[in-house]
Amino acid sequence: MIKIKTLKNNNRMSTQELLQMIYKKIEEGHTDFEIEACGQHDIGGALWSKVEKPLYFRVTNPGQRVGAMAMDGTKIVVEGSAPADVGWLNSGAEIVVKGDAGDTAAHCAAGGKIFVAGRVGTRSGALMKHDPKFEPPQFWVLKNTGSFSFEFMGGGIAVVCGYDCEELNSVLGDRSCVGMVGGVVYVRGNVEGLSPSVEQVPLDKFDKDFLKSGMPEFLKEIDRLDLKNKLLDFSEWTKIIPIPKELKKKKLPVKDFIKNEWFSDGLFGDLVEDNGEVYGLAEEGKARLRKPEWDKNLCVGCDLCIKNCPQNAIKKESDNYVSEDEKCIGCGICSAVCPRKAWKMIVNR
């Protein structure tokens, strides 16, 4: 086992120096590290060994991005808390934080398991993903998350146990799961301010089996097996999943709102006569703006009106010319072609 102390005689090793040292040791075939860190970043990430043994890091006092881009075959245990971005882009490592984790824990994680024994900060679990060729990422939190958690989550499994959070209004913080399109968040305790694009539903058998099999491993890693029975009381659990697009609440069309909710005879029903009929442009009958009126005394019976009416609305009944309302659109051609102005256009009321 390689032990690295990053602070000697008040001289702090830089992140780059520490990482270079780790690369060298791995190159030499070492796989087991104990690092007394002093805020150095990116410990444990994007590393692999040529020897057939897992990489193991036991870390205290790390900086940001512990296990960022960490891979299959890496295990990282943080004794105590870790700042922001634990397991950022984790692609397969098992990362255990025995205290709290900072903001954006598990951000963009797409593989592996992240276990946190305390709370996690804002935007934790944001953009988690699941590549179907691999196992989904898991993100277990004993207590609660900050606001905007699981924002834009695209896949994977998150478990927020809500332990010791009974007084909180929401163990997922405010505005959780905004833009979540995939994956599942199991949660125990109060949830408030969820995005409308997700739904909170009861667990099914599959969910319970998953929690039953995963919970002991999680609790063992964080040394809290004593909580097993308490946390496996499923009456306090729900899960949050995105609402599939096809099931998203169809909006009531306005015409149905008018039909079902609005005044049955319209707002002006007692003031104007209006049955709601919509007139087309240049329509026949009562929709006409104008209509023809025939004066027998002027008519010479030339039939030009009958011949020119585009609607064939005019006919001769014995000695009278009649324009049929249900055919006439009120264009005025009869009046225009009449040599004696026997047809006159008047306002149609």
Place this chain on the structure above:
Amino acid sequence: MAAVKINEIHKSDLPWIVEYDESKCIQCGKCTAVCSFNAIKPAVEYRKKTNSILEKDKLEKVLVIKQNISLDNYCHGCGMCANVCPNGAIKLIRNKDDKYSVAYRSQKADSFKKGGRSNLNTEGRTLDKIKVGRISQMTDPSLDAQRHTFELRTPFGRVLKADKLNFGVKDGNIIETTKLPPNRWIYPIIFGDMSIGAVSWRMWEAMAIATAYLNEVMGIPIRMCTGEGGIPTKLLKSKYVKYMILQIASGHFGWNRIIKAMPDMTEDPAGILIKIGQGAKPGDGGLLLANKVAKYVQEIRGVPKADLLSPPTHQGLYSIEESVQKMFLSMNAAFKFKVPVAIKVAASVTSVSVYNNLLRDPYNIVGGFFLDGLAAGTGAAHEISLNHTGHPITSKLRDCYLAAVHQGRQGEIPLFAGGGLGQTGSFAADAFKLICLGANGVFTGRMLMEIAGCVGSDTGRCNACNTGLCPAGIAAQNENLVKRLDVDKVAQNLVNYILATDIELKKLMAPIGCSSLPVGRSDALITVDKHISNRLDIQYAC
């Protein structure tokens, strides 16, 4: 045939020339049937049958479509004829050398009236010369407009500064020691005040439905100002009245029925807007010409069929102080001090004095200041007022906001701006920029008309709202025209447009990193015009 004389009206005097292509016409009559202005007619033309010079007097009669050459029945360019023509045989050409308004004045000895918009807005719009220029994803992290949640809410009502809040503690709980002025958090867009009468009953109902739907179904707390032409009693007595801002203007039309309905009202209205003036024709009262005073309009306004000219000012008001004491106090008292009361004035050189005066409001009864700019529309106005009076909205809104800022009193009396928003097709951008310049919200009537199918334009098409012959049935009162308007579709389109605007407002809020309204965030704006930069105190960029 009678001789043509020079001192008559000619086709070349009219604002629009009807261009008719006889070879395409099938004489279906639709164009003349649809024309609400009676501006075209079928006519018989005489043509020479052959080109031979030997045969004389061989004329044939041909049926054609002709333009009426008349001061009264003339083409307004609405284009309905072209819309219904199956063959594209008819179209309208704008007459650049139009002499109509000269002819009208010289023959009628009357001032020329029109509706809709001014058509002299040729200088270019200030708002179009302003861009949202502070978008730095590094210093102000941008939000995701589609997926993040935003608070598009603005106060309507008097806002008290923290040190003016009268809170006390009783039994360990915070209590109000004196009553706080009423305040409502509403959507920053208000459906502008168009009266029943100015618009048709179908248009008004469609706006009311859209308002109710946006609130009840979509959870968007938009408010509609009723305009001053009365309100159907059943709306007053319904739950939907809580989305309505009742207007009182100098004509006081419809208030009899409002007062009578009070005991039966189950909800308070959203607010009251005292209209002093409007941006399109400052100094003028409302004008509803008799041809639009339909029977039901007479009924709810309590007047006979006549030209309805509201007085240019509230007759009991002689000073700003009096308007505060009398109008604000009485309108607050009307609903027992539970309903915010705001005032609407036309933007003017003196708007800041008025706003400063209101800001002193010792009684906490001034709930909002609405400023209406000169590019606003109107149902009817004298053309001279529409084209030559008024004050642009942008600088005056800014002046008022900065006047409040200099006293540390911004936000105490919310500012709402309107007048020509969306003129160049960018309503959400106009609203956003005005909000950044200090508006708490905006109001619009124009957009509602355009969404409903108004064919008018800022370059002089139609704008015949005053005639009662609106070809779209929006500003008409004649049943045959009003029934062209499809209430369901207009309501749906209004809703859709607001939903689209909501997305677009977020698309401007998100990049500057604001999840709540950026009221007064003028640092987000730049302008490519040095004068605008100086006048509005925003950064010049080139």
